[in-house]
Amino acid sequence: MEKVSRRNFMKKAVAVSAGAGIASTVFSQKSSAEEKEASQEKFIFPKSFIFGAGTAAYQIEGAWNVDGKGESIWDRWTHMQGNTKYNADVACDHYNRWKEDVAIMKQLNLDCYRFSISWPRVMPDGKGKINQKGLDFYKKLTDELLNNGIKPAITLFHWDTPQKLQDLGGWANRDIVDWFADYANIMFKALGDRVPIWTTHNEPWVFTIAGHTYGKQAPGLKDLPTALLTTHNALLAHGKAVQAYRASGSKGKMGITLSTSWNLPSDEKNENDIKAANLIRRSHIEWFSDPIYKGAYPEDVWKKYADAGIPMPEIKPGDMSLIQSPIDFLGLNFYGPNVVKHEDDNYWPYGVRFLNERSDLGSNMWKADELTRMLLFISDRYNKPEMMITENGYNGADTDFVDRNNKIQDVIRKEYTYQHIKAVYDAIQQGVNMSAYLHWSFIDNFEWGTWSRMGLVYRDYANNNRIIKESGYWYANIIKDKCLLF
Numbered sequence: 276m277e278k279v280s281r282r283n284f285m286k287k288a289v290a291v292s293a294g295a296g297i298a299s300t301v302f303s304q305k306s307s308a309e310e311k312e313a314s315q316e317k318f319i320f321p322k323s324f325i326f327g328a329g330t331a332a333y334q335i336e337g338a339w340n341v342d343g344k345g346e347s348i349w350d351r352w353t354h355m356q357g358n359t360k361y362n363a364d365v366a367c368d369h370y371n372r373w374k375e376d377v378a379i380m381k382q383l384n385l386d387c388y389r390f391s392i393s394w395p396r397v398m399p400d401g402k403g404k405i406n407q408k409g410l411d412f413y414k415k416l417t418d419e420l421l422n423n424g425i426k427p428a429i430t431l432f433h434w435d436t437p438q439k440l441q442d443l444g445g446w447a448n449r450d451i452v453d454w455f456a457d458y459a460n461i462m463f464k465a466l467g468d469r470v471p472i473w474t475t476h477n478e479p480w481v482f483t484i485a486g487h488t489y490g491k492q493a494p495g496l497k498d499l500p501t502a503l504l505t506t507h508n509a510l511l512a513h514g515k516a517v518q519a520y521r522a523s524g525s526k527g528k529m530g531i532t533l534s535t536s537w538n539l540p541s542d543e544k545n546e547n548d549i550k551a552a553n554l555i556r557r558s559h560i561e562w563f564s565d566p567i568y569k570g571a572y573p574e575d576v577w578k579k580y581a582d583a584g585i586p587m588p589e590i591k592p593g594d595m596s597l598i599q600s601p602i603d604f605l606g607l608n609f610y611g612p613n614v615v616k617h618e619d620d621n622y623w624p625y626g627v628r629f630l631n632e633r634s635d636l637g638s639n640m641w642k643a644d645e646l647t648r649m650l651l652f653i654s655d656r657y658n659k660p661e662m663m664i665t666e667n668g669y670n671g672a673d674t675d676f677v678d679r680n681n682k683i684q685d686v687i688r689k690e691y692t693y694q695h696i697k698a699v700y701d702a703i704q705q706g707v708n709m710s711a712y713l714h715w716s717f718i719d720n721f722e723w724g725t726w727s728r729m730g731l732v733y734r735d736y737a738n739n740n741r742i743i744k745e746s747g748y749w750y751a752n753i754i755k756d757k758c759l760l761f
C-alpha cells in the first residue's frame with residue numbers, strides 16, 4: 276500500500292520538476308567562483324564516509340535456473356500468469372556480465388557496492404545441500420570488487436525466499452529462524468573474512484507485511500495475522516544471524532536495512548491526522564527497530580492490532596533478547612514522505628488514507644528536508660546509532676533516454692540525488708552518526724514486476740548493453756573528492 280503511494284509521488288515528481296526546470300532555478304544563482312568555492316567548503320564529507328550504489332540478486336542476476344540454482348518465490352510469482360507483466364529470468368544478465376559491471380563500478384569510483392545473495396542459488400532447497408557453483412559466483416564477484424578497491428556490502432536476504440521453504444510455510448514457519456541462520460553461517464564461512472559490511476534483511480516490512488497482506492507481491496498472501504507472525508520470525512532470524520556472525524569471528528559490521536514510512540499529516544493541526552501519520556510510521560519503522568534497539572514491540576501498535584481482534588504472534592521466553600542482539604549500524608532506505616489522513620473506515624485496521632499531495636506543500640513530493648528530519652528522529656530515539664542510507668534514488672522510469680550523442684542527460688536524477696545527499700550532510704552537521712550513502716540503483720533493473728530506470732547506469736532493454744548516465748559521471752566526481760557539488 277505505502278509502496279504504491281510512494282511510487283505515485285515519484286511519478287508526480289517527474290512531471291513537476293521537469294516542468295519547473297528545477298535544476299536551473301536552484302543553481303543558477305550559484306555561478307560565481309567564490310560561491311562555488313564556499314559551497315565546496317560547506318559540503319565536504321569526511322574521508323571515511325562511504326559513497327556507493329546497490330542492487331539486489333533477483334533484480335539483476337537473471338540465470339534463474341542456471342548452474343544448480345533453486346527456484347525462489349519471486350521466480351514462482353512472476354511465472355504465474357496474471358501476476359506481473361514481466362519476469363527477471365534474464366534481467367540485467369549480471370550473472371554473466373559481473374566482470375563488466377565491476378569495471379563500470381570502478382569507472383564510477385564507487386567506494387562500496389551493495390548486493391544481495393540469492394539464498395536458493397547457494398542452497399537450492401533453502402536448507403541442506405550447498406550449491407558450490409552458486410557460492411563460487413559470489414566469491415568471484417567479491418574478489419573482483421576487492422581487487423578493484425570496492426568494498427562489498429552483502430545483504431543476506433532481499434526477498435527471494437527459496438520456494439522449497441515457502442512450501443513448508445516460509446517466513447510463517449518458525450523453523451525458518453534456524454534455516455536462515457544456517458544459510459547465514461555458510462555465507463560467513465565463505466566470505467566473512469573479506470566482506471566488511473553485512474545486513475541480514477532488506478526491508479522486512481515489505482516481505483512480511485506487504486508480501487503477506489496485500490496479495491500484490493510474492494508470496495502473495497492476504498492475511499494480516501500470518502503477516503504479523505512473519506514479522507516476528509523475520510526478526511528472530513535476524514537476531515540469530517547476528518549472533519552467528521559474532522560467533523564466526525568475522526570483523527566487519529553487521530546491521531539490517533529497513534524501509535521507511537515517513538509520514539506528514541494531511542492537516543498539521545488535526546490531532547487525528549497527526550496520530551494517523553505516527554501510527555503508520557510506528558507500524559512500519561518502529562515495529563522492527565524498537566525490538567532491535569529496545570527489546571519490545573511498540574505497545575500502541577500491538578494494541579491496535581489486538582483490539583482489532585487479530586491473533587498476535589506468540590513471544591517465547593528469550594525471543595526479545597535474541598532480537599536485541601547488538602548490531603553495528605542501521606541501514607535505512609528513503610525515497611520520499613507520504614501524506615496521511617485519518618479516516619476511520621479505510622485501510623483496516625489503521626484507519627488512514629494516503630494522499631498524493633498536501634496543498635501547502637505542492638505536489639512535488641521530494642522533500643529532502645524530511646530525510647534530515649527522519650534521520651534526526653531515529654538517531655535520537657536509539658541514542659545515536661551508526662546509520663547508513665542503504666537506498667535512495669530517483670525513479671526516472673519514463674524520462675531517461677539516449678540522446679543523439681549517445682548520452683543520457685538525466686538532470687532530474689542529479690537534482691534529486693544532490694538534494695538527498697545534502698540532506699544527509701545536514702544530518703551529519705546536526706550530530707547524526709552517518710557512515711554511508713548508497714544510491715539506488717547501480718543499474719536500471721527489474722522493479723518487482725516491471726522495469727525501472729533507477730540506475731546510474733542505463734541498460735538497453737533490447738541487448739543489455741550498458742551506458743553510464745550523466746548522473747553516474749557526476750556522482751563519480753562527488754565520490755572522488757568526497758565533496759557535494761552540482
Ligand code: GCO
Pocket residue numbers: 331334477478481534608666715722729
Ligand atoms: C525497495 C527495494 C528495492 C527497490 C527500490 C526501488 O525499496 O523496494 O529494496 O528492491 O527496487 O526501493 O523501488
